[in-house]
Amino acid sequence: MERHPLLAFLNNSPSCYHAAAQVAAALEGAGYVRLREERPWTLACGGRYYLLREGSVIAFRVPRGAWRGFLLAAGHSDSPTFRVRQEVPSAGNCLRLGVEPYGGGIWRSWLDRPLTVAGRAVVRQGDSLVTRLVYVDRDLLVIPSVAIHMDREVNKGTALKPQTDLLPLFALGKEPGAFSRLIAQTLAVGEENILSTDLFLTPRAPATLVGAEEEFVAAPRLDDLQCVFACLTGFLAAEEGESLPVLAVFNHEEVGSATRQGADSTLLSDTLERIDAALGRGEEAHRAALAESFLVSADNAHAVHPAHPEYADAAEAPVLGGGVVLKYSANQRYTTDAVSAAVFGEVCRLAGVPVQRYGNRPDLPGGSTLGNISISHLSVPSVDVGLPQLAMHSAYELACLRDTDALSRAMAVYFSRSLRRTEAGITL
Ligand code: CO
Numbered sequence: 001m002e003r004h005p006l007l008a009f010l011n012n013s014p015s016c017y018h019a020a021a022q023v024a025a026a027l028e029g030a031g032y033v034r035l036r037e038e039r040p041w042t043l044a045c046g047g048r049y050y051l052l053r054e055g056s057v058i059a060f061r062v063p064r065g066a067w068r069g070f071l072l073a074a075g076h077s078d079s080p081t082f083r084v085r086q087e088v089p090s091a092g093n094c095l096r097l098g099v100e101p102y103g104g105g106i107w108r109s110w111l112d113r114p115l116t117v118a119g120r121a122v123v124r125q126g127d128s129l130v131t132r133l134v135y136v137d138r139d140l141l142v143i144p145s146v147a148i149h150m151d152r153e154v155n156k157g158t159a160l161k162p163q164t165d166l167l168p169l170f171a172l173g174k175e176p177g178a179f180s181r182l183i184a185q186t187l188a189v190g191e192e193n194i195l196s197t198d199l200f201l202t203p204r205a206p207a208t209l210v211g212a213e214e215e216f217v218a219a220p221r222l223d224d225l226q227c228v229f230a231c232l233t234g235f236l237a238a239e240e241g242e243s244l245p246v247l248a249v250f251n252h253e254e255v256g257s258a259t260r261q262g263a264d265s266t267l268l269s270d271t272l273e274r275i276d277a278a279l280g281r282g283e284e285a286h287r288a289a290l291a292e293s294f295l296v297s298a299d300n301a302h303a304v305h306p307a308h309p310e311y312a313d314a315a316e317a318p319v320l321g322g323g324v325v326l327k328y329s330a331n332q333r334y335t336t337d338a339v340s341a342a343v344f345g346e347v348c349r350l351a352g353v354p355v356q357r358y359g360n361r362p363d364l365p366g367g368s369t370l371g372n373i374s375i376s377h378l379s380v381p382s383v384d385v386g387l388p389q390l391a392m393h394s395a396y397e398l399a400c401l402r403d404t405d406a407l408s409r410a411m412a413v414y415f416s417r418s419l420r421r422t423e424a425g426i427t428l
Pocket of ligand 1: 076223224253299300
């Protein structure tokens, strides 16, 4: 039994599809009903709903009384990994798995540690093509390093080529075909009935607490499942307010979001339109609701590194344990501005949660995230926030446990409020 529910959430999410299924399971447990995209929606006041689209999830609940705008939060379900391809017969009687990098990972962190595969498969069942989750729940693979005796320069940094250096070792003395058989056994179906797969490597090391006071959480996929967990728990804990709360978890953030289920799609804007249409609210009411809506884009942030404080801007360097991070970028890679920072700052003040600021060192480009991509489809005010972490995009990342609870409390307050625009300004 894990010591914090975040650890169980991380351990039960070995792929983006499993993360989405975890979110869906938590929603089902709280009485949310799955909507099918292919059918007309009938929504009731007080109803709780969610939909799933290939590793992305959107959940919302309809207030019982009158409501104004949508209060949205977004995180992402995917993390840098490797997509599994065909088996590759290799030197030494070895069979390796061909892999292709997914996203921008610190690939050397994947060497010399137990790995396995997780993802999904499409299986023929009668005359249906059924998508099933796949997780080979055992230590299955290792990507072995070259010994230092053959590469004396290794500690000075050796480039790793995905085509040659990063293929995991799978079997000894076996012909290609063994991997497909293993997947068929895992799913308890005939090999001929597995039509296709989306499988990814996943580290076997479980999420754990480390540090003198167990203050740190060390785990794969903290970016962004720590924020997803905090937004989900805050969403479920919130009381009903005068806004319609929406939780969005997007797949494909690590590869640019420009996919059918990514943040750079019409998934979220279509969903909000369908909600208003199903509730009999017309186009004009929908536009007015959007004008009193707000988006919190929640994606992990860089804490100042204890060995390398020079990579951070001295005045805007968040620390582990310092609470929720507001992210700023002059060129709007992060969407935080004076108005949205003030709104979310008030939310955190009401929740009793500390806030810190992050801005990239002005001469380092930094990363991108969900906020500015989402609002290119859905024109609402937006703030970019995150939780401070180290080793972002490593196979094993590090963050501070109590920051998770800080964001969760802030999101519970956020989803309980409503945003109201008046002649004088904005009230929460
Ligand atoms: Co992220």
